[in-house]
Amino acid sequence: MVAWLSDWLRDIIAIILLAVFVELLLPNKAMQRYARLVVGLFILLTILSPILKLIQSDIGAKLDEGMKQWSKTAMSSDVQMTGLNQITKNAEAISDKRELEAAKLTERTLEAAIREELIQSTKATVNEVDAVLKWVTISGRPTPYISQVTVTLASVQDQANAIGNGNAVESVQPVIVQIEIEPSANDASAPERGEASRGAEEESKVEREGGKWTETDPATAGAIRKAITRGWGVESEQIRVRQPAQQPVNK
Amino acid sequence: MEMIQIVGLGLMATVLILVVREQKPMFAFLLAAFTGIFIFLYLIGKIEIVITVLEDLANRSGIPSIYLKTILKIIGIAYIAEFGAQIVRDAGQEGIASKIEFAGKVFILVMAVPIISVIVETVIGLLPDGS
Known part of the structure; x- marks a missing residue:
């Protein structure tokens, strides 16, 4: 009880001292009247604080809220000029856009480079290379890394056309495989996920996107993987090699 | 010196x-x-020295920091308004000077609004429900 009383008295004394200081600091008489009103309200609030505590426990929070609201309205009534915040926000948006462009460009360049390299080193007919870049923040700067590379080989027909009629045997193979796929085409992507993580030769076995993609022969896939892993340091699990399924004879 | x-x-x-x-x-x-x-x-x-003393005083006793913040804002408003008003008055524009002082007074009063609302709420809460 005594401790509480002394606390209360100390608060009152402190706020009155503060009030005296403020009166001294104020520049002129005209302002003093108004400042005295506010300081007097504070003193009143301090004296009333035990009652306030009895009735409602959160005067401090309420006061804070009121002050925040006040400063917000004071801010919004300021001259409508493009604030520094707005400018920085705009700058961020612009730099984000630029980064996106840069990422796109990087991706395209990377894809072109991989494709070139693959064609040179493995002699495969690479139709398309799709590299997916992801961003990690290393010491404050977003840094790209290659999360997945999908290599699409030319379909077997095209390949056969391109190479000529030399290896007719190879063009037959995929047809058989495609029939193999079909029964399990219904069970959706879950097996594919599992398969993707299992390993190189199994991964290349089937690509079941509605039967659109078919296997590539393991030798080519392995060579492609090796080339990409060597050139760009991509884990071989992150590389998918696929080939469009051979269309049923379209003549 | x-x-x-x-x-x-x-x-x-x-x-x-x-x-x-x-x-x-x-x-x-x-x-x-x-x-x-x-x-x-x-x-x-x-003036910073004086304000430091004030802050020290406020910290040592348990008065909420929002009180001190408001009081410092009042002092700041008063000084700036006074300063601007005097420069304008020097230039001979008595009318504009008094408007600046008026703006300072209004802002100081606006500071009091949250406190007044809290006190009014408390007083109303003190009264028994008139049923």
């Missing part, structure tokens, strides 16, 4: 202004304004 410097600066500025005023009233006003700004900024740095 600093007091002498400030008074000397003020005297010099006054003499210069008296000399210049006859020929170019515009430059006299500029000189007055800049002297005022210089002294003001110089003293703002000194």
Whole structure:
């Protein structure tokens, strides 16, 4: 009880001292009247604080809220000029856009480079290379890394056309495989996920996107993987090699 | 020592202004304004010491920081309004000067609004429900 009383008295004394200081600091008489009103309200609030505590426990929070609201309205009534915040926000948006462009460009360049390299080193007919870049923040700067590379080989027909009629045997193979796929085409992507993580030769076995993609022969896939892993340091699990399924004879 | 410097600066500025005023009233006003700004900024740095004492006092006792913040805002508003008003008054625009002072008063009163609302709520809460 005594401790509480002394606390209360100390608060009152402190706020009155503060009030005296403020009166001294104020520049002129005209302002003093108004400042005295506010300081007097504070003193009143301090004296009333035990009652306030009895009735409602959160005067401090309420006061804070009121002050925040006040400063917000004071801010919004300021001259409508493009604030520094707005400018920085705009700058961020612009730099984000630029980064996106840069990422796109990087991706395209990377894809072109991989494709070139693959064609040179493995002699495969690479139709398309799709590299997916992801961003990690290393010491404050977003840094790209290659999360997945999908290599699409030319379909077997095209390949056969391109190479000529030399290896007719190879063009037959995929047809058989495609029939193999079909029964399990219904069970959706879950097996594919599992398969993707299992390993190189199994991964290349089937690509079941509605039967659109078919296997590539393991030798080519392995060579492609090796080339990409060597050139760009991509884990071989992150590389998918696929080939469009051979269309049923379209003549 | 600093007091002498400030008074000397003020005297010099006054003499210069008296000399210049006859020929170019515009430059006299500029000189007055800049002297005022210089002294003001110089003293703002000194006031910091007093404010530090106030903060120390507030921290040592348990009064909420929002009180001190509001009081400091009031002092700031009062000083800035006073300063601006005096410069404008020097230029002879009594009307605008009093408007600036009026704005300062209004802002100080607006500061009191949250406190008043809390007190009013408490008083209303104290009263028994009139049923």
